Amino acid sequence: MDRPMDQVLPGEAVTVMDPAEPAGGEPKQSKTRVKIGRLRIIVSLSVIGLYVLAAIFGPILLKYDAVATDLGSRLKPPGTTLANGQVAVFGTDQVGQDILAQMMQGARVSITVGVATLVLAGLIGVAAGIAAGYFGGWLDMVLMRLADIQLTFPSILLAIFIAAILGPSVVNVVIVLSISNWVTFARVTRSQVLGLKNRDFVDATRTLGARTWHLLTRSILPSMIAPILVVATVELGHVILAEASLSFLGLGTPASTPSWGMTIANGRDYLSNAWWISTIPGIALAALVISFGVLGDALRDRFDPRLRSM
C-alpha cells in the first residue's frame, strides 16, 4: 500500500536544492507523507470513536429526560454546580437541562440517523449506479437524468419540501436525507461499473459461464468497495450536518428526541446572555463533520489517489 503512494507523491525538490543532504532524503520525505496520512486517519478515527462512545455510553451515565425542567438552574454557565450537586460541565439551557447530557443524547440521534441514511442511500445509490452502468440504454438515461435533475435542485430545499409533507420523525429524516444523498453514490458507482464491466477479468469470468448476478456481485462489486467506502465516509459528515440543519429548521427529529440542530436552534434566542447553549453543540458538530471529512480524504489518498478530483 505504501509503495504506490511513494510514486504518486514524490518528495518535493528540496533534495535538489540542498546537495549536502545525503541521498535518500527523498524517500524519507515521502515516508513523512505516508506518516501524515496515517496520522490523519488515526486522529480523525479517534475523534469519531470518542463521539460513538459518548453516544453509546453517555446517556447511560448521565440521564437525560426530554420533558424534565428545572427552572431554578436555567441558563447556568459551564462548570456550575447545580442544586442537586451535579456539575453542569457545559452549562444548562433555558429550561435548566444539562447541555452535556443533551448533547450525548443528540450524538446518539445524529449518528444513528447518519448511519441509517448512509446505508439506505448507499443501497439505493449503488443499486441505481450498477443498473445504469451495467445495463446502460434507456435505464441509464432515466436514472442519470433523474440524478441530474435532483442535483440542479438545492438539496436542502428538497429536504424541507419532503420533510414538510412527511412530518417530523427520525424515520422520516432518514428517508428525506437518503433521497437527497443517493445521487453521489449512484454517480460514483456508475462510473466505476463503466470502467470495470469491460475489463478482461469480467469478460473472462463471463466466458466461464457466470451469470449477470454473479458477475455483478463477485467480479464488479468487490473491485469498487474502496471508492464507495470513501464516498460513504465523506457523505456521513454531510448527512450529519444536513440532519442538524433540518432539526435546526424544526423539520428534523421531534422535540422528544433532541438532536444537535435542535439544541443549537433553542439556544439561538439566548446567544447574548447564554452563548454556551448554541456554541458548544455547534463546535461539537463541526469537529465531527471535519473529522469525517479528514478521514474521507485520507482514505481516498490511501486507497485510490486517482479519485482526488472528487
Add this chain to the structure above:
Amino acid sequence: MADPLLSVQDLTVRFRTRAGTITAVDKVSFDLAEGETLAILGETGSGKSVTAQALMGLVPRPAGQIAGGRILYKGRDLLALPRSETRKLNGTDLAMVFQDPLSSLNPVFRVGAQIGELFRRRQGLSRAEARRKAIELMDRVGIPAADRRVDDYPHQFSGGMRQRVMIAMAIALKPRVLIADEPTTALDVTVQAQVMALLAELKAEHRMAMILISHDLGVVAGVADRVQLMYAGRVVETGDLREVYERTGHPYTQGLMASIPELNGPRERLTPIKGSPPDLTRLPSGCPFRPRCRYATDVCAAERPELLPLPERPASHRAACHHAKEVVTDVVTG
C-alpha cells in the same frame, strides 16, 4: 469429413463508430474438427480478436453488432440460442484464454478461490473439494508449489504463471473448444514457448479443439494444424499449415513470411510489408490489400477477389487473390 465440431458460416460483425460503420469481421467462414488446432493470423485490426469475441458472445454492445452469419456448435446455432443457453456452454464446451493475464484475473480474490469458484458454482463441489481440485489443476499447468501458491493473489504471480492460472481456469471444466486469443503476446519469449507447449500438451490430453489467435507466424508454426489469415476483416488465405507456409497463395501471407528475420543466413535488412493496414472506415475498392500489393493490377481495383481454391493445390488451400496463380509459383524471397 464428418460434421465439424464448430462451424462458422459467413460471420459478419459490424461496429458503429463516430467515423461511420465499420465491418470488423466480413463473412468469415471456417470449420473446426474435434481435436484440431486452427490458427487465425493477422495484423492488429484484421478482425481476428473480434472473431473470437463473437464466438464467446463478448462483442461489446451496443457499439458492436453481429450483423449476420451462423456459429454452429454441434449443429446448434449459438447466435440463435438465448443467452441463458449459450452461458451453459461457456466453460464446459467453449472456453477462452485472454491476451493479458494480469487484467484477466480478478485482482481482489486469491487465485485458488477464483479457480475453485468454478468448481463450486458449476459442479456444486464443497469449498474443501474445490480447493483441492484447484491445487490439482494448478499443479497440472505447471505452477510450482501449488499447494502454497493457491492462497496468493494474482499480483504475486509472474506473467507466465498468471497465464498458467488463466489456462487452468479455462480448461477446468474440460471444454471441447479452447479459444486462445494471443495467449503469449504479453509474455517473454522464453515463457512464450513454455506456454505454447503447455497448451499443446493439454490439448492432446483432453482431445480439445483449439483456435489459436496470433499475429506471430512463428508461435503458431509448432502447434497449428491449419492456418487462416485475415486482412481487413476478411479471410485472405486458408489451408493446412504446411501448404500455406510453403506454397503461399496470397501476397499478404507472402509479405508476412518475408518479414520474419532469418536466424541463419546473411544478416540483412528486414523486409516489411509496405504501407499500413487500411482504415476500416475507408476501405479501398476491390481488394483491400491492393494499395500494398506488388501484384496489383486493374482487376484488383475493380473486383473484390473471392476465396477460391488454388490451382493444382489441395482443395482445402484457398486464397482470395486475383493473381494467386502467379503468387504460388513465385519463389518466396527473404
